[in-house]
Amino acid sequence: MDRARGAYLGLAAGDALGATVEFMTPREIESRHGRHADIVGGGWLRLKRGRVTDDTEMSLALGHAILESGGVVDAEAAARAFSDWMRTKPVDIGHTVRRGIVRFRTQGVVEGPVHAFEAGNGAAMRVLPVALATLGGDPAEIARAIRAQAHVTHNNPLSDAGCDCIVAMVQDALGNGTPPAGLLDHARDLTARFPEFAWAGRPRDNPSGFIVETLQAVFQAMETGGDAGAILVEVVNRGGDADTTGAIAGMIVGASAGVAGLPVRWLRRLDRSVVRACAAQAEALVALSPAGVLSDPAVAGGRSIAGRPRRLSGFRQVQGPTTSTS
């Protein structure tokens, strides 16, 4: 549970940290901020200090929909949650995300055809609630759940493979406390199937929203061997799509380190309502997951009398998405 909260708070912290330097080059970041290592707001979105962006907000919207469905990841519920979120006039929204939501609104489509231009990082940045809700689950169901939410806006094999890798890393970290360097085994599995993700060589500076560049920057930062805070500082100082590299690296290293492994000064700066929503969702999603249900002492032998996994109550109390202005 602590590592699950760490994953969600790591996502929010990385998002808020990176948003300040989104679309900047490493050189521009250095001349303006030195080494950017604090949550200070600003950036091209002129954010209030501690505010998060679409990465965290869409995760909370998706997580809320999963909880309302009793722990099941349903494409239509996800699409409706994204549509409701867009109605809140978010501070930022990606082009591919907007197009997918509009397609759902106008045509009811929750899965478009495979599309070469949908290899952005928009499905990966919000995949954390799926990792939490399917923890300990059957691999085929995990893969289905990942695609159900992703394909609402992004139907592309590279995006799918990236999401699979992130979920594998997060779940390995949640279950085993594997350190970031050890989690890179999952990245090696990814590059065995999709060699374009290989991350050795020159630093991936200015990573774009292309899932390949985004994950290369994340993998390189994880390879530095630093602690969770150092890895997030490293990845956002590469600039580019820094809020999303920060968010994705944050959910992975937060899952590994737990809440106590994240810099306290970041957690203090984060918007209070975001902190509450992230922590509450993390707990509720894991409680409903196969791992959470089986470890519940109230479930004799991991099964209810009827022989079916028992659902835990109480998730309805969790509100989301909640941010300071949306």
Ligand SMILES: [Mg+2]
């Ligand atoms: Mg963002």
